[in-house]
Amino acid sequence: MKIGEIDKTVSEMALEEKACFVVGVGMPGMFGNPPSRVPGAAGETHSIERFGIPSAVFADGPAGLRINPLREGDEKTYHATAFPIEIMLASTWNRDILEAVGKAVGEEVREYGVDILLAPAMNIHRNPLCGRNFEYYSEDPLLTGEMATAFVRGVQSQGVGACLKHFAANNQETNRMFIDTIVSERALREIYLKGFEIAVKKAKPWAVMSAYNKINGTYCSQNKWLLTRVLRDEWGFEGFVMTDWFAGDNPVEQMKAGNDMIMPGRTRQIISWRKDEVEEIVSAVKDGNLDEEILDRNVKNILRVLINSPSFREYKRSNSPNLDAHAKIAYEAGSEGIILLKNDGTLPLGVDAKVALFGTGQIETIKGGTGSGDTHPRYVISILEGMMEKGFRVDDKLVEIYKQYISEMRGRDEYRIRRGLLGEPLAPRLPQDFLSEEEIESFAERNDNAIIVISRISGEGYDRKPEKGEFYLSDDEVALMEKISRAFHKRGGKVIAILNIGSPIEVDSWRNMVDAILLAWQAGQETGRVVADAIAGKINPSGKLPTTFPKDYSDVPSWSFPGEPKENPKKVTYEEGIYVGYRYYDTFGVEPAYEFGFGLSYTTFEYKNLQIETLSDRVRISFEVTNIGNFPGKEIAQIYVKAPKGRIDKPYQELKGFHKTRLLNPGETEKIEMEIDFKSLASFNGEVWLVEKGEYELRVGASSRDIRLIGSFTLIEERRYNP
Ligand code: BGC
16 A cells, blocks of 8 residues: 555445554453564554555563563564663763664664554653653653654654654653643643654654543543644644553544544453443444544544554564664663762772672662563673673672572562562562671771662552652661761771662762762663773763752652542642742752752863854854863753743743763863754743743753853844744
């Protein structure tokens, strides 16, 4: 079938065929459904042989392709690369890296026989406890949109599709399938939709996945305003929309709203009161409750995309993507996303330094989160393995103690590794304070430095808790840190904390006990190598925070999270409006532990020569960044704009541009030039996007609170833009 033949084909399709085509085949390999052509893929569409329409395969996810690595009766393996989690990819602020990761994932998608990757996930970090924040980029919509754009371009350059998800305002896991998000249109458009808008317009994704939740009373998948008016009519989206898995409660409303495809199909297999979607659609057309033209439109939307898919083109998959090359890209992405939060001169360490490694996370290093954002790589390099491989003089005796401790504890029922919903290993957190004061003293005697690994894992289906052992360090972690800090500092040794986490934790109460903090996030299969090279200075950390680390959970503005009633929330009201993340902390004078955009380096950068030129619809700015330290490094320069006081209340400042420099050697300068459209300064006033007149302050910074250059430009007249 060619693109010009779609209309004719659809006109010849029987009603039942069309209804079948817009509903997936059911969760492949579960509830008695046949496994997917690609075992482990999340969904598949129906084929219609008499028109030569093949089935298409959809698979997760944001940190790499999620398919089963092993197949019954098959000696071959089907591993996919585990890249850093999205929050870490966003910490790179590097569009080129995101595109390179997208390309690599896209090649794996294609070569393993998948048509559409169910990524990127791009919900906003409204609250640090959302269980899937690791799968999302940032608290800021511009950074989110730019990262997603680059990633989608990379994926789709490989002849396969990307699917933006979860559209929209899906910012928590608690009761995610039913929760009603009550949010103003302004906050929705400026914060929660903006990233999607950027990526839809710039990257032209093949698909968008509507979210589970309701927005102001209507399920996203049944929301015509969201899926048709905003997505298609305003933004010009030309792909197709699929539901999240088993989302919504009314397939006919989904069809009408412009939710073209229902995934994975056969919802009644998990929700007993539901009827068969195909039958419901067929009878709605027959009864006159659904105009057949709407069904036709949806079928065409899907066909126009899938006609370019590998399955349609009969692409011969090799099942052998270039995993070695992709491992290098995963490492590179990790090396650009690792963030140095604190350093009093301790780091980098020479590789000949004697180090005592504490924390079970050195061995049980976490590569990423659980759920559909999980991956099945060939290997995961733990922090211990990374340190050994890079030649550090790691205290063997202590390593032995940790190995024994872990194996003994995991043997106990309480700490046994269990399997989650998707078969993923779930390991209860092990108590960390099992070494006596004397033992730690003896290790401080034998070593120059202590490294303590703090790990957290989170995942789909549940939110994190504002409790010890989760958002806060547990008592046993604090006790261990106190002992280490005392013993090593007494002897002039240094203590380094490595955070192997997927989302912010509290750091303010304990950071004084350590001399350096490296935020390693969860860097996928190469985690240990990235950490070791950053400690050794082979990598100069150049990541910056895409999300605020608040001092305390009580400082977080989204206090209504995860909704009400508290025991079993039905709705969640976004009372903070547009004041999400730094927009809140900056405007209301709340000091975070580490602000948005923060990250140190082993070198120092100087900013100078800010030039601003006002054009008819935008400003052109330039400035210079010079490496004035002794270490080669990269800097992420951020442009914030502070609007004049007008009729609409505005946050103190908002990110409007950013640029990551190339690797600058000591003494080297890069001139940075960029443009900011006036349109991007607009606020939504309920009807139009409005840019008020007056003087705008342009703030160039190394973080949102480390502003190095300030200039301004003036708008003589206000500007209005239709949505
Ligand atoms: C998740 C999606 C995912 C889908 C298929 C859902 O539970 O919310 O992100 O793509 O499952 O695995």
